[in-house]
Amino acid sequence: MILVFGGTTEGKKVASILDELNISYYYSTKTKVPFSGKGIPMNGALTKDRIEMFCAGNHIKAIINASHPFAEQLHGTLSKINTKIPLIRFEREFLKRRKHQLVHYVNSFDEAVLFFKEKNFESLLALSGVQTIEKLIAYWKDHTTWFRILDRDSSREIVTKANFPFANIIYGYPQNKDEEEELFTQLNPSVVFTKESGVNGKLEQKIEAAIKVNIPIVILKKPLVSNRYLCVNSKEELTAILMNTIE
Secondary structure, X not given: OEEEEOXXXXXXXXXXXXXXXXXXXXXXXXXXXXXXXXXXXXXOOOOHHHHHHHHHHOOOOEEEXXXXXXXXXXXXXXXXXXXXXXXXXXXXOOOOOOOXXXXXXXXXXXXXXXXXXXXXXXXXXXXXXXXXXXXXXXXXXXXXXXXXXXXXXXXXXXXXXXXXXXXXXXXXXXXXXXHHHHHHHHHOOOEEEEEOOOOOOOHXXXXXXXXXXXXXXXEXXXXXXXXXXXXXXXXXXXXXXXXXXXX
């Protein structure tokens, strides 16, 4: 039995691979999401101790972390569990970082806010997700800011808790270059902020759109993961590890 942490495009890909290999698995997500794989879905945040108990009680032979690149709490928790079973990180594809006068990378939210203020940006379009509203409060409490978030009740609860104005909420997913360009032109923010979310997060489309309309884009670098993980990003690599693991 395998324990998969998903809720992402990568998670669905891992589930599909396991289905094809006819390997039994649990598919864990923080919140309940639609799931059509052959595995056993489960949801809810898990502590280090609960993960260890679950693995021991369910004869887990490997853990595959296919969660979002910025699920830092989960990445850290899994890297600290006391077990000798393989810990695999199934990663999405990331392109080489762009070198352009309008493209800037930062290491933290605090660094991003400092950059916004140093450059005297008067308005911000944040494509970084609802969880980042609280992290950017030092900027948006004094400057016009829009956040694009998923159209979910759980997201609206976070907006309400942060006391962020719903008038400046945009619902939607990452779009192609032309659609992003249209949004950037319509709002005309001083700067766009997003995460280094890789190919699946359509980062390249956001960058190209920002360059096209001549708006600076600030990108939060993806966090590093523990060297305890066996990092793979292809079906072939994952299959090879699993075949050795479940023998």
